[in-house]
Amino acid sequence: MARRKTERLVNLTILLLSSRRFVSREQIRATVEGYRGSSEEAFQRMFERDKDELRALGVPIETGSNDPLFSDEQGYRISRTDFELPPIEFTPDEATVLGLASTVWQQASMAEDTTHALAKLRAAGIEPDAGRLTALAPRLSAREEAFEPLWQAVVDRQVVQFGYRTADEVRTVEPWRLAWRNNSWYLVGHDRDRRAPRVFKLARMTGVPSTVGEPDAFDRPDEELISRHTTVLTSRVADLTALLAIRGARAPALRRRGAPAQAARPLPAGFHAYRVPFTSGYAAGEIASFGADVVVLEPETLRAEVVSHLRGVLRAHAPDRPEPQRNPA
Amino acid sequence: MNTATTQVARLLAMVPYLQARPGVPIAEVAEVFGVTKRQVLADLNVLWMCGLPGGLPDDLIEIDMDAAEGEGIVHLGNADYLSRPLRFTRDEAVSLVVALQAVSEMASGRLREAAESAASKLALVTGHHDPVLLAVDTGDEELREQLLSAIEAGRRVRLTYDGATRGETTTPVVDPAAIQMRDSAAYLQAWSVSRQAWRTYRLDRIAELAMTGETIEDHGQPPQLPEGWFDASDGAVTLLLTQSAAWVADYYPMLAIDERQDGHLMVRMAFSDPAWLESLLLRLGDQASVLDPFGAGASAARAAEEALALTALICGGLPD
Structure with missing residues (x-):
């Protein structure tokens, strides 16, 4: 059954592609093997479905008339220019990275799409070959269930709806982009209820997102605006500089961000002073995360903040222990 | 997509592909189209019945089925009307452009430029742009370039490496083998000379790289990185x-x-x-x-x- 249908669809494509003129329904019915001999009703049903399925594959079937005076005589054809992949040429380096690109997706349906795309390029005479790039292996994958439906919605520009954080919090979003940050996928889009751009973590969506309405339902804002919303996920502005004592080769992240400096007071053996930029509000937590490898020398306000933060750690994780002696001799 | 339409999409690409490569082995066709050899034979059997209307033997696509089933090679002809593949679908274009973006995040120098120009050529021809923003922690580009050329030339290197969050800076001597990407970070896989074992280093924690002047030894293939975090x-x-x-x-x-x-x-x-x-x-x-x-x-x-x-x-x- 599938085999006969494939034959019919290929033959229909060849017929419409090789004809310059619009081919009428009657001609199609009389010529294409699978339609011949079927009842009018069966033919209508098959033909309508076949056209839809070919169009879904990207086959551009046009409707029109050969005679402008008799426009009710409708026919079909496929314009070669719209059908064929336009001429495209790649340098040997580009062919190499295309070959590598075909191994990037670990996600089944994207991997399949890439395979199809590469097969088309090969059919156009291009030879992608990643053979000499064994030293590079980029990979893209997504564990989140919401990924594939959202990817499709972003590609189709279709509005989505999903539960977020809790089961009864439903968001309706125009999906602009998916972003890959900090080991997680995020959706950036326009939240219709809040009338503002928002970033959503895919792993916090409850259930699988569903689409609302038709494809091509909205325009994406320009690249720059979208990027601005995604950079919020990672970047912060440094607005304060601290003088720190850092133990030996510890806390490399802080040492490389800052610069060696002079301390006004003597430091224990192995400690060196550094001036390091921070974002206020985040500084105390970040410094505390290095434990006894980093001590704030200046400013005093930040030191007090870190001390009270560390006391919080003690309260949370060792409530019975007495605090260390305040003033060592 | 149902089986028939998936097959139609494949066949429309297979006809120009096979015409351009007389005598291509079935195994190669199977690999390119991501299907089994048996499926390629089934595809050829369908194509054999397709062609221009008219029903005369001359109208049909010519395939040497004996050579296909016997020697496992394909000769296909008489299908001039299908000499170019169909345009990319939106899904195909976007998946490929994003994959190229991932390559360009990791590559450097000439290859990075190639990934970027290939992506923009595709975007131009298909009219589709990428809907995914990638942000991979790949470290310094110059360093990545040095590493890649050290791998290509088989040079032993000394890394200045910042250990995990609370760790210390170490200077391991390694034989670099491959740069991999997992969970939005790039890693170097290398043979640690002092540990005599494969080790993985995050690229964004490699602060410096120095050539030792020695060439690497053969340690075989590095092990596969685990897929997930x-x-x-x-x-x-x-x-x-x-x-x-x-x-x-x-x-x-x-x-x-x-x-x-x-x-x-x-x-x-x-x-x-x-x-x-x-x-x-x-x-x-x-x-x-x-x-x-x-x-x-x-x-x-x-x-x-x-x-x-x-x-x-x-x-x-x-x-x-």
């Missing part, structure tokens, strides 16, 4: 987070998240390095508590105590 983990912890620490649930991969009536989050997360958990708990202050396993917060409390004592020592006392 969780695979490397050997521990899990359940935390109770206040609302101001809720960002943790958005920032790190979670095994489970449960929002409680009072707005607190109960999260279960995997971790592979106890020092990492200690560092996280120190960062969160009194905004997180450990529910399970009992005592998982003890080392953070000890570290906080030490830090307070050290501050008192250096600064001559603590504020109230």
Whole structure:
């Protein structure tokens, strides 16, 4: 059954592609093997479905008339220019990275799409070959269930709806982009209820997102605006500089961000002073995360903040222990 | 897409592909189209019945079925009307352009330019642009370029490497083998000369690279990296987070998240390095508590105590 249908669809494509003129329904019915001999009703049903399925594959079937005076005589054809992949040429380096690109997706349906795309390029005479790039292996994958439906919605520009954080919090979003940050996928889009751009973590969506309405339902804002919303996920502005004592080769992240400096007071053996930029509000937590490898020398306000933060750690994780002696001799 | 339409899409690409490569082995066709050899034969059997209308033998696509079934090679002709593939669908174009973007994030120099220009040529021809923004922690581009050329030339290198969060800087001598990407970070796989074993180094933690002047030895292929972040983990912890620490649930991969009536989050997360958990708990202050396993917060409390004592020592006392 599938085999006969494939034959019919290929033959229909060849017929419409090789004809310059619009081919009428009657001609199609009389010529294409699978339609011949079927009842009018069966033919209508098959033909309508076949056209839809070919169009879904990207086959551009046009409707029109050969005679402008008799426009009710409708026919079909496929314009070669719209059908064929336009001429495209790649340098040997580009062919190499295309070959590598075909191994990037670990996600089944994207991997399949890439395979199809590469097969088309090969059919156009291009030879992608990643053979000499064994030293590079980029990979893209997504564990989140919401990924594939959202990817499709972003590609189709279709509005989505999903539960977020809790089961009864439903968001309706125009999906602009998916972003890959900090080991997680995020959706950036326009939240219709809040009338503002928002970033959503895919792993916090409850259930699988569903689409609302038709494809091509909205325009994406320009690249720059979208990027601005995604950079919020990672970047912060440094607005304060601290003088720190850092133990030996510890806390490399802080040492490389800052610069060696002079301390006004003597430091224990192995400690060196550094001036390091921070974002206020985040500084105390970040410094505390290095434990006894980093001590704030200046400013005093930040030191007090870190001390009270560390006391919080003690309260949370060792409530019975007495605090260390305040003033060592 | 149903079986028939998937097959139609494949056949429309296969006809121009085969015409351009007389005598191509079936095995190669199967690999290119991502199907089995048996499926390629089934495809050829369908194509054999297709062609121009008319029903005369001359109208049909010509395929040497004996050579296909016997020697396993394909000759296809008499299909001039299908000499170019169909245009890309939106899905195909976008998947490929994003994959190229991932390549360009990791490659450097000439290859990076090639990935970018290939992507823009595709975007131009298909009219589709990428809907995914990638942000991979790949470290310094110049360093990546040096590493890639060291791998290509087989040169032994000395890394200046910053260990994990609380770690120290070390200078391992390694034979570099491959640059891989996992979970939005790029890694170098290399043979550690002092450890005599394969090691993985995060590219964004390699501060410097120096050639030792020696050539690498043959250690065979490096082992496959685990696919997911969780695979490397050997521990899990359940935390109770206040609302101001809720960002943790958005920032790190979670095994489970449960929002409680009072707005607190109960999260279960995997971790592979106890020092990492200690560092996280120190960062969160009194905004997180450990529910399970009992005592998982003890080392953070000890570290906080030490830090307070050290501050008192250096600064001559603590504020109230």
